[in-house]
Amino acid sequence: MTDTRVERQNESASGHGGADGCAVPSDVLALIGHLLNASGAIVLREDEVEAVVEAVGGESPLEAGVRIPTSGCLTRGRRLEGGLVIRDALRHDSETAQVLRDVGIRSMLGTGLACEPDVRAMVCVVDREARMWTRAERRLLRGVTAAASRLRTGASRSSTGGKSQLTETPEDLGRLFRFFDEEPDASVIATADGRILRCNPAFARLFGFDSADDARGEKLIQLERAVGSFDGILQRLQRGEGLDTEIFAVQRLDGEPTEVLATVKGSLDDEGRLYEIRAYLTDITEYRRTERALRGSQELLRFVEEATRDVLWVWDLADDSLEWNNGGPRVFRYTPEEMRHSIDWHVQRIHPEDRDRVIRSMHAAIQGLTGAWTAEYRFLRGDETYASILDRAYVVRGMRGEAIRVIGWMLDVSQWREAEEAHRFLSNASAVLESTLVVDEAVQAIVQECVPYMADLCRIDLIEDGGVLQPAACSAELKSEQEASVADLLKKLAPESDYDPFPTVLGQQECVILPVNGNGGRPDGSNSGSTSPVDQIHSLLLIPIVIRERTIGLFALALSDPRRRFQAVDLIRARELAHRTGLAVENCRLYETAKGALLDREELLRFVSHDLKNPLHSILSAVTLARDLEPDRRNDSRRWLDPIKRAADQMRQLLDDLLDSASIESGNFSLVSGWHSFHQLAETACEILRPMAQAGEIVLLCDIEPNPPSVWVDFQQYLRVLSNLLGNAIKFTEPGGNVRLYAKADETEATVSISDSGPGIPAEEMDKVFTKFWQGRPGDRRGIGLGLSIARGVVEAHGGRIWVESEPGHGTTFHATIPIQTAHAQAEVPVETRPTSGVSSPQ
Known part of the structure; x- marks a missing residue:
């Protein structure tokens, strides 16, 4: 290197204390690096100015003799005997860290090495990859370094026919290998052709060997699942390429597939030939199975999100951060960048009319007043419209019951609402x-x-x-x-x-x-x-x-x-x-069309009845006059005149019924009411129908309670109702039977009940009794079936009620009422203009 911060030491490592007992054999350092799954290991001796690399092992980027300026920062103030000196020097912005990065080291972990008094030394494992050292790795480094510091002889390698073997080791080296054997992860050392030289028990258990000794001499190639995969590893090692934490599919001796996370290193001789393979394996079969299941669950959750269009959110109460799933932007019409990860952002988008209610209920759930939480409110979308949201959440609590986070699920119910x-x-x-x-x-x-x-x-x-x-x-x-x-x-x-x-x-x-x-x-x-x-x-x-x-x-x-x-x-x-x-x-x-048709029909009926009544009246007048002027004529003359008069009376009654029915239906039926004796009304009806009852050999009873009140009634029209009901009762009663009229009154209404001993009305005909043109005996020519319909219209025009009770074989009873009204109430309404139960009266 050209950097003045690193200088190569020309003299041997022994000149710097290697002979004083601080040197560690390179094979041991390589084993330490292998055990910690690192690139290699080194021994550093430090003074107040710098640290010197005394020994290296494995694939360390540093060489023996390299000086590193440290100003004593690595070991100063630390207990050397078994104490951890440095965890990750490259995380510090220091000159030492920069030097190590320049030579390709990204992580380093070191611990003190016991040497002579006043000599500060340490064993460090170095790695080309940035990593965080675990507690187990730090504990392992302290253990193997303590064992290595007591070694007096090292392991040496002898090459015979391209094969590698370890010489006998002293007791301290045996202690070092016990650390190797007790590792929970699988480790193996093999020759260049894959023959196992040494493995730990974890390796034997992983691949189904009875013990580590049984695995020695076996070939690694028998553990490959895919043919050719082991050859591919050998080719990479021969090129000097290490395999750093890669996943391999292998198989046990019994053929059961297994997946491992492996780091594989190779050693090359001076001629560049591969002579040794070292592998560090972690069984991740269960992890990969769980990972696939989790990936399937995540995929299923994603499909559920896509299918339901629901929004999942997690609120961390420690920092008020809020996480959304992928459904948030889609449902609420925001871009992913607009979906802020803050609870305040969420609260501000709740409709102002709903916000206080939602906040109060959520705080009640967090404080433990309720378990789960549910609220429906309006949430502002990205397009400035509001969505109706059904929000359900669960409060996750710690060991002491304190709220840690809230997990919620938002369902857009806008379409339902x-x-x-x-x-x-x-x-x-x-x-x-x-x-x-x-x-x-x-x-x-x-x-x-x-x-x-x-x-x-x-x-x-x-x-x-x-x-x-x-x-x-x-x-x-x-x-x-x-x-x-x-x-x-x-x-x-x-x-x-x-x-x-x-x-x-x-x-x-x-x-x-x-x-x-x-x-x-x-x-x-x-x-x-x-x-x-x-x-x-x-x-x-x-x-x-x-x-x-x-x-x-x-x-x-x-x-x-x-x-x-x-x-x-x-x-x-x-x-x-x-x-x-x-x-x-x-x-x-x-x-409107039907109403017009009714008016046209009523007008037609009026016209027809008017034109028919005039000649009919002439016939009745002539017949009456003929009967009165010739009282002494023979009885045979009266025998012809009486039927003519009865026929004319029946025709006149039919015409009156048609006109009244049309008037009631059109709402033009009118009443001329006054105060009349209820007793007289009932008694008159009985007297009119008594001859008809006697002619049919029927007993007519008239039972009126004493002192009945006066009623406000159209006497002739209501008498017509009672006469019609009595006439029907007599008509449907066999000779020898009886018909009874019973009249009573209370504070609110007067009631007339007319019962007979006739055959009764079938149940299926009861709802048709008051309809137009209904007849108790179909084909009866004595009427056209308008009597009961008109009776109901007259009673209801008075504000009363009319109904029927009947049981086949036990006769029939009709009831009709008249409201009891005060004279003062009726005096305020003129007789000719008083409304009658919704039926208008002409002026």
Whole structure:
């Protein structure tokens, strides 16, 4: 070397104390280097200025006689006898460290060597690779150095036929080899052709030999798993290349595969031929198996992360550092560099409305108040939107129960929450649509529901007669543009666009998203300072309203907030909302059509009944007059006139029933109410129907509790109800049976119950009793089945209730009630205009 810091010593090592007992044989130094898996070992003797290399062994980069300036720093102040002197000199920024680095040494470990008094010497193992020395290596170096310091004779090598053998060693050298034998890792020394000269018991156990002595003389080649691998090692050693900590696949004597971490060194003679092989092996079979399992687990975890899109985080409470898995940037839309490893960064991205709650609950978990921790909150993404997060964590604690770290798993539930919100929105929209049967009210209500949940502005156009698209409803921001057609509005928003979306939307029934200028129709991008939401529209979503494959309108949603964008899920929601709106519009139109048909039918009935009543009245008048003017005529004349009168009365009753049924159904049925005796009402009904009961040989009982109150009632209409119920009871009771009318009253209502001993009503017919045209006996020509339907309408018009109880074979009972009202309450309402249970009364 040219550096003046290192000078070669020309005299022999004995001139510097080698003969004084500080020298260690080179074979022993090579063995020490081998035992510590290092490049080699050296003996240094140091004074106050420098250290001199007295002996070398193995593949040490230093040669004997080299001087190293140290100023006594290596051994000064240290106990030499068995004491560790230096662990890693190259970690210090010193002149000594620089010199060692210049010759290729990257690591050095030394300990004191016992010599003569006042002589400071040490044995150092050196390595060309940077490494940290373990406690076991330091302990091993102290042991073998203590044994080497008591050696008086060394090992020598004799070469015979290219083979190498060790001569007999004294007791101290035997102690050194015991360190070799007691090493937990496998070591072996072999000839150039691979014949084992010496190995330790760990090597024998690793490869299945009975003992180290049994392994001697065996060939290493029989331990290779792949043919040719041993030859490849020999070629590298012959070229002077050592094998530093490489993994080899080998096999035991029984053929079981094994993996080892090996360091293999070779010694060359003066002619450059390989004469000795030294190998240091560590069995890593179990480690490699565990490593593969761990790699499989990591791969599985990675697949789980990819499949679930979850985010794993670990918070170290000691330094507040935070580690993320690979899912963090992907889920939260940050770059890996933007994902900071600080808990403060995490906390700052929690929504301000959720932050205090989340922090309090987390601190409670850390302080031991709860075990696991779960919270749902909003987390700021990299694109300035918030994700709904379900965060679950577990607090890892030490031996004393103190919190060490927190391991958490974040699940993005934004889509679930959005789906819940969409379902809630559509449910509310359906309720709004079902609350009215007027088209204008329905579409205006749905527009108000859409803003601002689905869009900033909304408009609905419906196709009217003639196929013309007409505005039906719009949000408040579009009132100024309400009269303009949607085509004109689109032209205003995108004046330079030649694209016509209406064939696609209305013809092909597909949704279309249109980007527009967002500047009030100015192609240059300026809006003259306008803050109108219409002028700020930047995106327009057009959805066809389709019912039974027929387009009936157009649903338009617009965004003016630059932070909002239409997503794929918005198209799904908008299409569903448009479909429900279309159903509501169709139902409203059908209702209007049905209502018109009912009005037309009622008008027809009025016209027909009016035209029929006039000739019918003439017939009744003529028959009555004929009967009255000729009382002395023969009985055969009256025999012809009476049937005519009964037929005419029946026709008049049928016409009245048809008119009343139509009036009740259309809501135009009116009452003329007053205060009447409840007792008189019930008694009158019995008297009217008593002749009919007597003619049928039926017992009619009229049971009225004493002192009933007066009721506010349309006497004739309610009498009609009771007469109808009594008439039906008599009609369905066999001769010899009985019919009973029972009337009672309490503080809230008066009740009339009419029961018979007839055959009863089948259970499957009970829900049809009060429907129009139902008859207890199908084909009965004495009525058309409107009596009970009209009875229910009259009772409900009074604010009462009517119901039936029946058991086949045990008769039927009908109940009808009248609310008890005070005279003061009724005096405030004129008789002719009083509403009757939702049925309007004409003036």
